[in-house]
């Protein structure tokens with residue numbers, strides 16, 4: 152072999168039939184302006200040919216498995232040996248990419264939370280579970296034999312108003328018994344109830360013994376229908392067993408439609424914070440930025456963010472603010488505080504300058520995305536158009552976690568997924584080591600934990616342990 156690598160007649164892409172000699176076993180730096188053909192020479196010619204020759208030297212089986220690069224447009228290359236290329240890759244600027252998504256650790260964490268996480272009512276913190284009709288029947292069958300209980304559907308929560316049509320509605324469905332707070336009451340007495348009571352419809356009364364399964368299932372199903380997904384089995388001695396079909400809070404605060412891996416992703420509507428669409432940042436328009444020249448009146452163009460005062464949009468906004476009693480011809484800075492706030496924040500009947508701008512930006516982004524637009528481009532466009540009138544702020548609704556409150560209600564050993572995402576990778580690994588898994592879940596969960604551990608260990612080995620999963 153020659154001491155040098157000699158390339159003759161390289162014509163790949165924009166290379167102009169060049170010939171050059173590179174020393175072997177030495178570090179060679181290829182520099183030049185963008186577009187001058189550095190990559191065409193190094194990757195598309197030198198590496199491509201080295202790789203191609205190497206693959207050709209292998210067995211037929213290996214050749215089929217390995218990707219073969221096409222023969223580059225070059226006269227001849229001498230002194231070439233098998234080549235390895237390590238390419239720089241421009242890091243993604245995608246606003247939805249974080250350390251967690253890029254390393255796929257988030258994917259495993261989401262499945263982990265959907266598998267062993269416990270969701271809670273975001274308002275009162277009660278743990279929420281879901282029980283199918285069959286599961287409720289099974290639970291009831293485990294009560295001591297002979298236990299007498301009623302199947303009840305809560306229909307009016309304590310403190311809520313009793314709907315006027317309720318008695319007639321229930322009568323038409325054939326129900327006669329209610330439980331009002333702790334007392335059993337006939338439907339006929341419903342009209343005389345004091346305000347603020349809670350009302351359950353008593354659907355059936357049973358005692359635990361063989362052969363009640365189908366009757367019980369029917370009653371539970373009916374209760375789910377009447378109450379919107381909750382049922383109570385109330386023992387005659389007063390003990391209560393409450394079940395929810397779909398992760399609903401018994402006090403009616405909230406329900407979580409589905410607990411799946413998507414719930415724990417800020418890149419799906421199920422899990423994303425609705426205010427920032429899962430970006431963790433919101434565009435906050437401020438008076439100082441949106442009203443660039445307060446010495447102008449509103450009519451003369453004080454609100455630069457609306458565009459030119461002659462435009463239809465500007466005029467329509469102006470008209471609404473005028474009807475709210477704001478002086479349109481006084482310089483903006485001379486308006487009294489109340490008028491200024493009215494113009495900026497809006498009132499009952501109209502939208503002020505700042506909420507209007509926020510809404511327009513959000514609607515624009517949603518429309519473009521629904522049309523299949525590229526999110527990076529859409530956000531870039533908004534930055535160009537509106538960036539000068541607004542600041543990007545941590546979303547106050549989700550505290551920048553990007554997740555909605557349902558997603559953040561899921562906990563494993565007391566920790567929510569957004570809390571874990573904010574930990575340093577070393578601390579996260581430490582936490583994972585301590586996760587206790589029940590024997591029934593062991594088989595499903597062990598591979599997940601292992602995948603996360605492997606990735607964390609790798610990141611720490613290459614010196615990235617100081618990062619957290621939520622880092623953009």
Ligand SMILES: [Zn+2]
Nearest residue numbers: 272275400404
């Ligand atoms: Zn609740």
Ligand SMILES: [Zn+2]
Nearest residue numbers: 424427546549
């Ligand atoms: Zn948010």
